[in-house]
Amino acid sequence: MLTQAPKGTQDVLPQDSYRWQRIEDSMRRIAALAGYREIRTPMFEHTELFQRGVGDTTDVVQKEMYTFNDKGNRSITLKPEGTAGAARAFIEHHLFAEPLPCKMFYVSCPAFRYEKPQNGRLRQFHQNGVEVFGAKDASVDAEVIALAMDVLRANGIDGLRLAVNSIGCPTCRAAYHEKLKAYLEPRLPSLCETCRDRFVRNPMRILDCKEDAAKLTDAPAMLDSLCDDCRDHFEKLQSYLRALDIPYEIDARIVRGLDYYTKTVFEIITDTDNGPLTVCGGGRYDGLVEELGGPDTCGIGWGMGVERMIMVQDARGTAPEAPALYDVFVCTLGEDARLEGVKLVRELRAAGLRADLDHAARSLKAQFKFAGKANAKYVVTLAGDELARGVVRLRDMDASEEKEVSRGALINEIKR
RNA sequence: GUGGGUAUGGCUCAGUUGGUUAGAGCGCUAGGUUGUGGCCCUGGAGACCGUGGGUUCGAGUCCCACUACUCACCCCA
Numbered sequence: 274m275l276t277q278a279p280k281g282t283q284d285v286l287p288q289d290s291y292r293w294q295r296i297e298d299s300m301r302r303i304a305a306l307a308g309y310r311e312i313r314t315p316m317f318e319h320t321e322l323f324q325r326g327v328g329d330t331t332d333v334v335q336k337e338m339y340t341f342n343d344k345g346n347r348s349i350t351l352k353p354e355g356t357a358g359a360a361r362a363f364i365e366h367h368l369f370a371e372p373l374p375c376k377m378f379y380v381s382c383p384a385f386r387y388e389k390p391q392n393g394r395l396r397q398f399h400q401n402g403v404e405v406f407g408a409k410d411a412s413v414d415a416e417v418i419a420l421a422m423d424v425l426r427a428n429g430i431d432g433l434r435l436a437v438n439s440i441g442c443p444t445c446r447a448a449y450h451e452k453l454k455a456y457l458e459p460r461l462p463s464l465c466e467t468c469r470d471r472f473v474r475n476p477m478r479i480l481d482c483k484e485d486a487a488k489l490t491d492a493p494a495m496l497d498s499l500c501d502d503c504r505d506h507f508e509k510l511q512s513y514l515r516a517l518d519i520p521y522e523i524d525a526r527i528v529r530g531l532d533y534y535t536k537t538v539f540e541i542i543t544d545t546d547n548g549p550l551t552v553c554g555g556g557r558y559d560g561l562v563e564e565l566g567g568p569d570t571c572g573i574g575w576g577m578g579v580e581r582m583i584m585v586q587d588a589r590g591t592a593p594e595a596p597a598l599y600d601v602f603v604c605t606l607g608e609d610a611r612l613e614g615v616k617l618v619r620e621l622r623a624a625g626l627r628a629d630l631d632h633a634a635r636s637l638k639a640q641f642k643f644a645g646k647a648n649a650k651y652v653v654t655l656a657g658d659e660l661a662r663g664v665v666r667l668r669d670m671d672a673s674e675e676k677e678v679s680r681g682a683l684i685n686e687i688k689r
Numbered sequence: 690g691u692g693g694g695u696a697u698g699g700c701u702c703a704g705u706u707g708g709u710u711a712g713a714g715c716g717c718u719a720g721g722u723u724g725u726g727g728c729c730c731u732g733g734a735g736a737c738c739g740u741g742g743g744u745u746c747g748a749g750u751c752c753c754a755c756u757a758c759u760c761a762c763c764c765c766a
Contacts, residue, residue, distance in 0.1 A: 277757075332764050336690080354766085384766075389690080391760060400766060467763075530765060547760090554766065578766030606724060637724055645726035656724065670726070 281396025314358035326357035328532025351385035364567035373407030404574035415513035429591035436524035445500035597648035
């Protein structure tokens with residue numbers, strides 16, 4: 274227990290952290306090219322933010338939040354997703370008074386959901402994400418989707434399926450809900466228990482139910498009930514996606530579990546041995562900022578699961594190779610050489626080379642073995658008698674070639 | 690929250706119908722080469738067999754409970 278990480282959490286070990294760093298680097302690079310800057314918000318927020326923002330009736334808020342009272346008796350919640358906190362910061366710091374749109378991203382942002390962990394499901398997981406406030410044209414919907422595709426591709430994750438849908442605005446969705454409820458009401462007795470519960474909370478979800486969907490194929494569809502504005506937006510999004518050569522499919526079942534979404538919703542799905550896996554999900558949230566007490570400002574964003582990206586890389590064998598630990602490893606023979614080695618290693622590092630020497634006082638053979646395992650490109654051998662002559666041995670490990678180099682010329686020789 | 694599976698050195702696993710000192714491969718470490726890695730050979734360290742109870746002369750092996758991990762459902766990244 275003591276030496277076991279809590280359920281649903283994961284360590285990223287020193288030998289594996291480069292995987293995360295690669296993904297993080299690509300995220301920063303690609304986002305910066307499109308004018309996005311990083312935002313960092315707290316890991317916890319007032320519980321009310323998520324109740325209001327994500328929505329009181331959602332599963333995430335109702336049963337998955339890590340909520341506790343702090344010593345000041347404030348109800349605090351570990352953030353279950355990234356958007357609400359970003360929106361809160363946008364309002365609190367009056368970013369709406371800056372030039373809009375306001376584009377931001379976050380990298381390996383921890384998120385917490387109390388769920389039973391399973392494949393690709395953790396209690397603490399990490400998301401990359403982008404949020405854009407104050408851009409209402411569908412061109413930004415397409416931009417944001419393109420960014421997600423680019424980040425995934427940059428990490429060797431392709432064969433992606435982009436599924437898009439529109440769930441309308443509060444006006445047309447309310448009208449649709451009425452239509453849908455009128456259709457569902459007489460059929461309620463034949464539906465499963467959870468669907469009868471959904472009928473009250475979120476009737477659109479019933480259409481997504483594996484058990485009942487088949488019986489409801491003639492149900493009215495949200496897409497047929499969009500108002501003119503929402504329909505126009507959805508059409509435009511599609512023409513932008515076509516212009517960008519991004520293939521997509523329209524999937525009317527994409528509803529998303531968070532209440533703030535309006536109009537565009539989308540998921541990027543990869544197919545794995547265990548079936549489809551959503552690596553990125555997002556959408557437009559035009560009412561969120563106002564709902565939280567800010568000025569009427571539209572928004573759009575997505576979240577991308579870092580652990581899921583890594584899973585997909587592993588499953589497809591497209592994981593990047595681990596970088597070598599060292600450029601140069603210094604082997605020493607005897608105490609004088611050690612003393613010199615400590616100095617040399619520091620010089621090498623100052624010259625921008627990754628360098629180290631044996632700190633375990635092992636045999637020369639063991640030192641070479643270690644250098645080999647660390648994939649060092651060069652091994653420098655320091656020995657008393659050679660040092661006296663002002664000379665060291667430099668070995669190219671890949672080529673298995675070794676030569677004598679004067680101590681003074683060593684660093685230039687290596688950098689050459 | 691509901692249901693299935695699993696639990697043996699650091700890792701992956703073997704362990705016959707319950708029977709003496711619990712094995713292998715990989716990894717780690719030392720040596721074979723008194724100054725040199727990757728291959729090969731030899732040695733060494735490392736396991737209260739998940740925890741607690743029960744059956745039995747005897748339990749890694751059978752039974753029960755618990756815990757952890759894992760997979761699926763719900764939902765989602």
